[in-house]
Amino acid sequence: MKKEEIVVMLNEDLEGEHGAIIQYLTHAYAMGEGEMACEIEAISREEMRHLDWLAEAVVGLGGMPSLQRGKMRMEGKTVSDWMKNGVLLEEDAISLYKKHIEMIDDHTIKRLLKRILSDEESHHGDFAHFVDKAVKEGAKDLRGDHKGKETDILNWGIEHEYTVVLQYLLHSYIAKNEEMKKEMQDQAVNEMQHMGWLAEEMVGGKGTPRLEHMGVDKSVKMSDMLKADIKIEKEVAAEYDRAAREVADAGLKKLLTRIRDHEVYHADVFSDLLKEVEK
Numbered sequence: 001m002k003k004e005e006i007v008v009m010l011n012e013d014l015e016g017e018h019g020a021i022i023q024y025l026t027h028a029y030a031m032g033e034g035e036m037a038c039e040i041e042a043i044s045r046e047e048m049r050h051l052d053w054l055a056e057a058v059v060g061l062g063g064m065p066s067l068q069r070g071k072m073r074m075e076g077k078t079v080s081d082w083m084k085n086g087v088l089l090e091e092d093a094i095s096l097y098k099k100h101i102e103m104i105d106d107h108t109i110k111r112l113l114k115r116i117l118s119d120e121e122s123h124h125g126d127f128a129h130f131v132d133k134a135v136k137e138g139a140k141d142l143r144g145d146h147k148g149k150e151t152d153i154l155n156w157g158i159e160h161e162y163t164v165v166l167q168y169l170l171h172s173y174i175a176k177n178e179e180m181k182k183e184m185q186d187q188a189v190n191e192m193q194h195m196g197w198l199a200e201e202m203v204g205g206k207g208t209p210r211l212e213h214m215g216v217d218k219s220v221k222m223s224d225m226l227k228a229d230i231k232i233e234k235e236v237a238a239e240y241d242r243a244a245r246e247v248a249d250a251g252l253k254k255l256l257t258r259i260r261d262h263e264v265y266h267a268d269v270f271s272d273l274l275k276e277v278e279k
């Protein structure tokens, strides 16, 4: 089997992981802060690790990781409907991984997919369990239709954070420099936290988080990647700063200021890296 053919399959798997992450996060955020929401977020973090491994494997085969988002199952109105969707999405993943394990002849890739498959089988069981638990515990959709300046700011922030998570992950996969890889991964994790904070703040105020992203920088030269990353960090730090001054709610002001400080830090870290790379 040609490398290019394996890359196509791995990217299909990767897109599935991306869809799963966003489906599960959407539902976890909508449920607030209970134990079940935490467990679902933990599953979503495992999907992120899968995405990571698959992307590294794609790059290892000379390919480019796909940033397309695969299928999501978002229909249904109750938490137990959503959990059933989780069961179904895991079934989709399980059958796709089985098919690819069957087809791919590369020993290392096969082993990786088997490792991921065993996680998906475990997730499948978790979601099946959550279907009943949701009914028993009376888990509810805590989102609301509140709209206003605050919800606009929060959704702007979520859109930005989702975009940079993808951008920094992509840059970490492409970068050859180990330090840059590590920094990019670290900052991506931090941006993911920001996304969660903003989404939870939104649900607390009875709004609905919108998990969509903007265009991602696809430079391949390290200095170009870093320049794009510094630019976006500086822009959003200024934007968070402006938003923090604009909002009246003290808790939201504090949150936006805290995120702004992180973004200023990211811009500094990337600027230092750029200096090193350009040396």
Ligand SMILES: [Fe+2]
Pocket: 017, 020, 046, 047, 050, 093, 116, 119, 120
């Ligand atoms: Fe997965």
Ligand SMILES: [Fe+2]
Pocket: 020, 047, 090, 093, 119, 120, 123, 124
């Ligand atoms: Fe899964």
Ligand SMILES: [Fe+2]
Pocket: 161, 190, 191, 194, 259, 262, 263
């Ligand atoms: Fe951020």
